Amino acid sequence: MGSTDELNGTPVLIADGVEVTYHITGGSRSTSDPTKNRGLRGLLGPSLLPSSGRRTFVAVRDVSFVANHGERIGLIGHNGAGKSTLLRALAGLLPLSGGVVYTGGTTALLGVNAALSTSLTGAQNIELGCLAMGMTRQQMHERYDEIVEFSGLLEAIDLPMRSYSSGMSARLRFAISTAVTPDILMIDEALATGDARFRAKSMKKMEEVREHAGTVFLVSHNASTITSFCNRAIWLEHGSVVEDGPAEEVMERYTESQQ
Amino acid sequence: MGTERLEGGTPRSSYAQLAADHGLVPQVGRPPFRTYIRDLWASRHFIWALSTTRTYARNENTYLGQVWAILTPLLYAAVYYVIFGQLLGTSKDIENFTAFLIIGIFVFQLCSGSLSRGGSAIIGNNSMIRSLRFPRAALPISVVVTEFLTLLPAIAVMLVIVTLTGEPPTWSWLLIAPMFLLIATFNVGVAMFVARIVAHSRDVKNLIPFTVQVLRYTSGVFFSIALLVPAEPAATLLHYQPYALSLELIRGPLLEQFTVSWLEVGVMGGWTLLACVGGLVYFWRGEGKYGID
Numbered sequence: 328m329g330s331t332d333e334l335n336g337t338p339v340l341i342a343d344g345v346e347v348t349y350h351i352t353g354g355s356r357s358t359s360d361p362t363k364n365r366g367l368r369g370l371l372g373p374s375l376l377p378s379s380g381r382r383t384f385v386a387v388r389d390v391s392f393v394a395n396h397g398e399r400i401g402l403i404g405h406n407g408a409g410k411s412t413l414l415r416a417l418a419g420l421l422p423l424s425g426g427v428v429y430t431g432g433t434t435a436l437l438g439v440n441a442a443l444s445t446s447l448t449g450a451q452n453i454e455l456g457c458l459a460m461g462m463t464r465q466q467m468h469e470r471y472d473e474i475v476e477f478s479g480l481l482e483a484i485d486l487p488m489r490s491y492s493s494g495m496s497a498r499l500r501f502a503i504s505t506a507v508t509p510d511i512l513m514i515d516e517a518l519a520t521g522d523a524r525f526r527a528k529s530m531k532k533m534e535e536v537r538e539h540a541g542t543v544f545l546v547s548h549n550a551s552t553i554t555s556f557c558n559r560a561i562w563l564e565h566g567s568v569v570e571d572g573p574a575e576e577v578m579e580r581y582t583e584s585q586q
Numbered sequence: 587m588g589t590e591r592l593e594g595g596t597p598r599s600s601y602a603q604l605a606a607d608h609g610l611v612p613q614v615g616r617p618p619f620r621t622y623i624r625d626l627w628a629s630r631h632f633i634w635a636l637s638t639t640r641t642y643a644r645n646e647n648t649y650l651g652q653v654w655a656i657l658t659p660l661l662y663a664a665v666y667y668v669i670f671g672q673l674l675g676t677s678k679d680i681e682n683f684t685a686f687l688i689i690g691i692f693v694f695q696l697c698s699g700s701l702s703r704g705g706s707a708i709i710g711n712n713s714m715i716r717s718l719r720f721p722r723a724a725l726p727i728s729v730v731v732t733e734f735l736t737l738l739p740a741i742a743v744m745l746v747i748v749t750l751t752g753e754p755p756t757w758s759w760l761l762i763a764p765m766f767l768l769i770a771t772f773n774v775g776v777a778m779f780v781a782r783i784v785a786h787s788r789d790v791k792n793l794i795p796f797t798v799q800v801l802r803y804t805s806g807v808f809f810s811i812a813l814l815v816p817a818e819p820a821a822t823l824l825h826y827q828p829y830a831l832s833l834e835l836i837r838g839p840l841l842e843q844f845t846v847s848w849l850e851v852g853v854m855g856g857w858t859l860l861a862c863v864g865g866l867v868y869f870w871r872g873e874g875k876y877g878i879d
Binding site: 337338339340341343347348349350391393415418419420421422423427428429430431434436444446447451454455456458459460461463464 | 599601602604605608609610611612613615628629631632635636639640642643714715716717718719720874875876877878
């Protein structure tokens, strides 16, 4: 993907009828309806019979939109509205059960749950993360110092990740994910963690991506984060798009609906 | 993943047209097989880093650390020596039962580890799958590499014990290197198989410890199939099953009493080819669906 201004406004990612379905194993289905609990099925438990062993849950349904170069798109909605799932599907990390996602560049996803390996040290996680993103060993060594610097972890880099505070690991993840400036950067609530200084650094990095004519997706249920950084917002409810438009307008109506 | 939209005949949606106009390509969950192999090769550094760091991390939480990788099989060996060798008499006719048993347990460790940890290769790494893009076959492959790396110090100890119990080191000992490679490759195939099966139906995971036990008792870990199972066809069947062959392949070069034939190596090669090609194709067919459970 080029990095010129004339690219701004042309599509970089297209979601066409995206649907994501989770398969859930376990949990009891019959508790809500005790009458179904009689007989063999009741005795043997629900998971013995294939019809009730696995349930499916449609987390995202029929989402379509066009994301353009240079846009900063906020995904807004309640907990469980399907924001994070949609983000992962757009990043190609979750299989779709329907629809297509068209992309033309590299995507990097950054999430609070994007755990690497907590038993490994920060340094080892940097190595793993970089290699998993497709860097060569040499590229990884070239970037290593920069990543450590950005994460601000200093000596803690040689401690296992399980000893990190949530802010520290968020910083490390952000540093790894953005080691290569991606065309599309997807951020999942990451700004909620980390101190003010790191938030400023992250903002700068996101700005950098945007300047490279890239696109930033930001998931948050914090209205002020969205309005301050995004120029477009997509409001999701029960996995479907409620509204898609300029951030301020969408946020206004979203905030109204909360009251 | 909507690939049907790309094939001729079906009308393209306006989105598809827009995507084509701007050179955007659909994200495919499962790349063509050749591409997949190429991607997998490109991720070899990742596989290696994942394996070495996990080997390191495995016993890091305990005081004795890596020593457990040697200590655990040695404890098993002691118990088997007493129960099977002494009480049940399976050591009869085996000249160096201690070395026989040690090799059996250590090599079987590689197989059982690959099988049981291979089962969790996908479901145990969901968070990694959901945050990073890489060919998922890297995970089961890395499981076997990790098992092998963990076993390396144990192999050194194994060789020392074999020498101490009266087997003179010979040039044929060098043969265990390609033999181990063959065994490990076979286990890569198996790990890919179980990784996908368990990812799609978790219940199978509960059958793995059982399978490992059955294999332990039918592969001649603590008895010699040739000496103890005279009846056909059971003897031949047990002898040529891949796990029994794995043990034979290492015992042959190391122990004076045993030899390994070209036929045995050939059959093991066949099993390896079958497991690897079959396992890889089977695993690849599920690519793009991992991480949804």
